[in-house]
Amino acid sequence: MSEKKFSKKHEWVSLEGDVATVGITKHATEMLGDIVFVEVPDAGKAVEKEGQAAVVESTKAASDVYSPISGEVTEGNKAIADDPGSVNSDPEGASWFFKLKIKDKGEYDTLMSKDEYDKFCKENPS
Amino acid sequence: MEVQKTALYNYHKNLGAKFVPFAGYEMPIQYKDGIVKEHISTRTHAGFFDVSHMGQFFLEGDETLTESLEKIIPADLKNLKVNHSKYSFLLNNEGGIIDDLIITRTEKGFCIILNAACKENDIKQISQFLKKNHKHFLNNDLSLIALQGPKSVEILEKLIPGVDNLKFMTGSNFEYEGEKLYVTRSGYTGEDGFEISISNTKVVKLIDYLISNEVKPIGLGARDTLRLEAGLCLYGHDLNEKINPVEANLKWAIAKKRKEVGGFNGWEKIKNLLANGSEKIRVGIKPDGKVIARENTKIFSSDNNEIGFVTSGTFGPSVNAPVAMGYVKSEFSEIGTSIQLEVRGKKYGGKISELPFYKKSYVK
Numbered sequence: 001m002s003e004k005k006f007s008k009k010h011e012w013v014s015l016e017g018d019v020a021t022v023g024i025t026k027h028a029t030e031m032l033g034d035i036v037f038v039e040v041p042d043a044g045k046a047v048e049k050e051g052q053a054a055v056v057e058s059t060k061a062a063s064d065v066y067s068p069i070s071g072e073v074t075e076g077n078k079a080i081a082d083d084p085g086s087v088n089s090d091p092e093g094a095s096w097f098f099k100l101k102i103k104d105k106g107e108y109d110t111l112m113s114k115d116e117y118d119k120f121c122k123e124n125p126s
Numbered sequence: 127m128e129v130q131k132t133a134l135y136n137y138h139k140n141l142g143a144k145f146v147p148f149a150g151y152e153m154p155i156q157y158k159d160g161i162v163k164e165h166i167s168t169r170t171h172a173g174f175f176d177v178s179h180m181g182q183f184f185l186e187g188d189e190t191l192t193e194s195l196e197k198i199i200p201a202d203l204k205n206l207k208v209n210h211s212k213y214s215f216l217l218n219n220e221g222g223i224i225d226d227l228i229i230t231r232t233e234k235g236f237c238i239i240l241n242a243a244c245k246e247n248d249i250k251q252i253s254q255f256l257k258k259n260h261k262h263f264l265n266n267d268l269s270l271i272a273l274q275g276p277k278s279v280e281i282l283e284k285l286i287p288g289v290d291n292l293k294f295m296t297g298s299n300f301e302y303e304g305e306k307l308y309v310t311r312s313g314y315t316g317e318d319g320f321e322i323s324i325s326n327t328k329v330v331k332l333i334d335y336l337i338s339n340e341v342k343p344i345g346l347g348a349r350d351t352l353r354l355e356a357g358l359c360l361y362g363h364d365l366n367e368k369i370n371p372v373e374a375n376l377k378w379a380i381a382k383k384r385k386e387v388g389g390f391n392g393w394e395k396i397k398n399l400l401a402n403g404s405e406k407i408r409v410g411i412k413p414d415g416k417v418i419a420r421e422n423t424k425i426f427s428s429d430n431n432e433i434g435f436v437t438s439g440t441f442g443p444s445v446n447a448p449v450a451m452g453y454v455k456s457e458f459s460e461i462g463t464s465i466q467l468e469v470r471g472k473k474y475g476g477k478i479s480e481l482p483f484y485k486k487s488y489v490k
Binding site: 033034036037039055057058059060061062081084 | 155156160161162163347351416417418420440441443448470
């Protein structure tokens, strides 16, 4: 699997061939707090880069999860919908949100590296 | 208006609080542990809440003070004994709820705990009914600390002997660090506990003691999940000036005698509602799955007619499921009625549920 890339909206993407795996970052889960509801997209759903693709809710509020990359969803992670709290414990591992078949690897290349993302978070505390 | 801070502001900061603006105050929404852990530790051990932003409004006067207050508060204040408290409200001419409150009879008159966001207007509204010889003042030199949870009594009794003897919704003066403080057995979480009115200069010492007894600080976030599980209303969300106590399903809080005789703001309207029922009523709601129906979620009948809206909704950590409250047309208010909740354009099933969602353990 390729190195993880990161978006300004706090999603991560890893790439295997033309299938991307998308999740939310540890930093995002720390901002959200206790996650109590997750809605992942069904296979077949077309998503645009920066388009709304999933929903995550903490005890405080509901937030949209955007896809950092365009493509067609091949799988939503039902395990996190059944156990939303697992997103807090392993956001950048087992608790990925969805996989999608991408159209344009160029979109992946423009995303931030780990170092760039960490710097971005430091400069944009919220 | 400048943002206000409670006497414990720096203390909260050192405890790792995340602050939010709330009713003109900078208040902790949560601490390091997060809302769910704070919630659970309140239910299983004890938590403390800084509620010093709430108004501690004192009134002094003779029996005419009681008569004046009864014009805007539908509690039986004449028969309220010294050191006894009642949950009640301020009512407008239409019977709408200006604020909900706890009123306690004191030696000299009454103390009313008012919601932070409402306190200025409340005092204006109350003042209209007061006479020249009635004294009133908002005491900003006092902090208010809620200590809630099953271990509260054991922990506080060690520090302030005698609190153990207080029954739910009663209070008393105690000595602490050479000063008087006032403790009531009350709270807003569905747990046994106390509210401690203590001078701003001594409050840090009290909190130091609580923390050394593993009492966790609890922010507004968990305060909200706790009160919602306990079926208790949050003013500005579940209650407002356009909602009356019958609609709010709070007619139990209007004293029996006052229901018969009236003589308070909005009485004509409320008398009629008590006899005939209201068109809409506050209910508990349990979504079927995991979806959270938050404030303003539209409620539909099983045959797709819009029948109401959600006023509070969250995930209930002790219920381990989403919980909500809202208003529905009265014919749909029976426990167990199937409803639909429209969340992000999609309809999800749910049921009208009994309140509270979480069983209380008050000491009576």
